[in-house]
Amino acid sequence: MSKTTTMRAVAAVFLAFAATNDAARAETAQDIVVASDKVRNPGEPFRSTNTLTEFVAGKPRDQNVLVVYAKEDPATHQFRNLIRYVAPPRDQGKMVLLDGRVLWFYDPNSKASVRISPQQRLIGQAAIGDVLTVNFAVDYSGTLLGDETIQDASRKDRQCWHLDMKAANDQAVYNRVEYWVEHGTNYPVKAKFYSDSGRLLKILYYRGFEEQLGRIRPTEAVIIDAVDTSLVTTFKFGDFHAQAIPDAWFQRDYLPRLQPE
């Protein structure tokens, strides 16, 4: 065997090893995201009440309250969401349906349903896209960047997997997400959300880990607007209830019929 042939063989083995190692890391990344999804999202259909408090330059300003009905679609393993505005009073009764690519906004004042684009999920400081129940593992493909110790929302050190997640389909709310998940518990700790152009849009910290619907889950999140860092929104996910939700609810014509529980 010539020297050149030997070097080629070594290079081939090295590349094969590197490829295998990357594949293993990618598979591991996906496992971590799946495990973290199970922490964030109940496995059964549920209803929760989300309170969003907006802070401008450090001072609390508006508060929005939304009731979210979510149910996993067994075909896609992604959640279907129905969102009903409870507060502020001017928005009370408005609704949003998000079912895959199909998004509708319903206003009880005009009794009109308007088709909206996925991009419209991101409108408003407290965007609908932030209160959706979403399985990241379905909408994103993750890569493990490394193992890092970062501080959580209460400035406590957490040993985390650092993941880089790219949108895997056109239903993903954001184009790219950086995600930190704690070793062992698979608790989500932090996420950074990026636009199609690569601009950092939001920084999110999970906190308030409590038992809800059978396991410890984050019940609060803090979102920093990375474009205007004087804007911060806190989310309180409360009042979790397991609830049978018929599939027929997730269509436009049901929106006017949805009754407060």
Place this chain on the structure above:
Amino acid sequence: MIARLCGLALLGLALGDAVALADENSDLDLIPQAAGQPQTPTVAVSPGGAPNQRLYLENALTGSGPRGGLPVPFPPPKPATWQERLFLDARKQWVLGDRVTLTLSDRLNLRAESNLDGPGHQNTINDFREGYVSWEALDRTYLDAGRINLKNGAAVGFNPTDFFKTRAVVDPLSVDPTVLREDRLGTVMGFGERIWQGGTLMVAVAPKLTNPTAVYKSTDLRSFDPSFDRTNAHARFMVKGSADLAEDFAPELLLYHEADRTSVGTNLTRSVSQDVVVYAEWAGGTRSSLVDEALRYGRQTGTLPMNASSAIPESSISGFQSELSVGGSYTTESKITFNLEYHFNQAGFSRRDWNNWFRAGSSPGARAAITRELWYLRSYAAEQQEPLSEHSVFLRADRVDAFVPNLEITGFINADLYDGSSLAQVTADYYLSNAWTVGGLVIADLGRAHSDFGSLPQTASVLFRLARYF
């Protein structure tokens, strides 16, 4: 030597990581102290949410600028140059029992304006919009009865399939089509709906309760009257069905009958990308031209003399006429949503109709009766909420958190494709708090004198409003 270099490199990497992680943790400095603690809701919310309701008090002051030198003189009374309006607007739903709800929706207006004489019943206008009982007879099978605002249509600027829109809007403050839908009268009807997984069927039957009445002017509105003449002057019937035929494809089909007119229609929507939705709305049926319908209605209701000939050519021939609204929405990364639509109203004014309208009204000997008839045609079209011209284009833009948080700016322009004239409106609303909103709007009719919007009696109007939500 190599070992030292490797050691330095590893040290460099480690220091680099430490700096990166320090940067990563610096994000926490952006969280204000007040947001550092768990938040407790300050909004009182019952378990599962609040009842379905909205209640607000609003004051709106409007000033308008008249246009001089109209090619077709506007008949008296002249449009108001100012209006002050205070109104209480309420919509509420009550649960009466297992599967039974009652919905009421009403707006009580107190108004004063430049062309109203002294205090009188015209200063108080009550819009009884809705009042109906809904019963869920079986799971997702509903029977409703009462006055119901039944809205159809996928488009924004013009809804050909919104068959119950005609005459339903009373003295609006804004001309934005999305706002016009909010304050309109429902129709007394029986309504049945069945919702399946992946499909819906609806049937609406509206009886005739009164005879048709004349087109209203701002100075002769009903005070405390349910105005069933606006909504139930004819028996009406509608069937609507939709089905999920494929992923993201659920067309809506409609059949509508009123008096001697039957129409069919469809609504189609589809998301084509992350930021673009396209839609099409079409309705068609046998009917007369807008001119003929208006003249016939005017004679039937006594506004126009029964046997007099029209100032512009008319024809009693009916034919199949289409109405179409086709367009799409596009949302930018900077949170602006645009809607662009093309509107086609085959029964509307053609170029020849416009020429006839201006020729008849501009002739030196045009009598008051002629100009009154010509303006009546336009009042009729406005009450019917259909475009006056055959071809028009509509562009709307909406931006929330525009420039500063809680400021929403909306603007639209509706342009007549025959003459390029347009109706434009810009609205700005600032949400002072969850309870208070302050805002304003500017409406302008733009175009040359012999054009659709340039021939209107007002050039522009400005409105300031303050609203308190409860």
